[in-house]
Amino acid sequence: MLRGLLIVILTASALLAQANGEMTFKLGNQTYSTQLTRAAVQKKGDKVRILIAVKDKKQRFVLILAADVRPGDEKKPLVLTSEDSDVSVTLRTAQGSLAVLPHTQMPRIDPNFHQIERVEVDSGETEDDPATQHTAVRQKRHKIRMQYRQRKPHWHSLSREERLRTGLGVIRNESFKDTFFALQLVPVVANEKVVTYTGTFSGNGRFSRSLQGSEIKPITNGQFQVQVEYAQ
Numbered sequence: 001m002l003r004g005l006l007i008v009i010l011t012a013s014a015l016l017a018q019a020n021g022e023m024t025f026k027l028g029n030q031t032y033s034t035q036l037t038r039a040a041v042q043k044k045g046d047k048v049r050i051l052i053a054v055k056d057k058k059q060r061f062v063l064i065l066a067a068d069v070r071p072g073d074e075k076k077p078l079v080l081t082s083e084d085s086d087v088s089v090t091l092r093t094a095q096g097s098l099a100v101l102p103h104t105q106m107p108r109i110d111p112n113f114h115q116i117e118r119v120e121v122d123s124g125e126t127e128d129d130p131a132t133q134h135t136a137v138r139q140k141r142h143k144i145r146m147q148y149r150q151r152k153p154h155w156h157s158l159s160r161e162e163r164l165r166t167g168l169g170v171i172r173n174e175s176f177k178d179t180f181f182a183l184q185l186v187p188v189v190a191n192e193k194v195v196t197y198t199g200t201f202s203g204n205g206r207f208s209r210s211l212q213g214s215e216i217k218p219i220t221n222g223q224f225q226v227q228v229e230y231a232q
Helices: 002-016 161-164
Strands: 023-026 030-044 048-055 061-069 076-081 086-093 098-099 115-128 140-151 180-190 195-207 215-227
Touching: 030 195, 030 215, 048 195, 061 076, 061 180, 086 180, 086 195
Parallel strands: none
Antiparallel strands: 023 030, 023 215, 030 048, 048 061, 061 086, 076 180, 086 098, 098 195, 115 140, 180 195, 195 215
């Protein structure tokens, strides 16, 4: 989870070199308004990542909105929430940091990943049965040996709905279960690429002023209009 968030932050840092979009939002009772917003659409494996990012040195905040969607969905109007979509927000201000991560994440299936399981197999030989070592008649039993085999995890064969129902192949972010975030995106598409996003966002994130504790704080009235400079 942290590795994925770090990749998002590093990508957004490169993205902010030439910001040109508008955004407003409220964190608690404080309103932020900026024209230093940037957006990107990037192919990430079997998903497409949408990034909306701001770095405003004058107001001393950095905001990153990220959403992973199915290829082609980035060109459609979307309403994504942290309850049912892979959408996140990180906000760093002079007062503290706010974050919302998806409540449930679905790791990508890696065809090269295997688990090691230990299996008992009949060796075809016999040995003395320890249970009869103090009896008049010694008995034999089949000799068992251990084999170690590679196998694919069971959840690789499950559908998304089955994984959610069983909890197999699922990462649950329990520390964010009391948070919520909703992101609405409306794209403008030209020549099969997204050139502009307008949208809104709001929610309740985990806000921390230090490493000692955190509280739930609202981020509301989010609006933006931004060109997509690095669409792929």
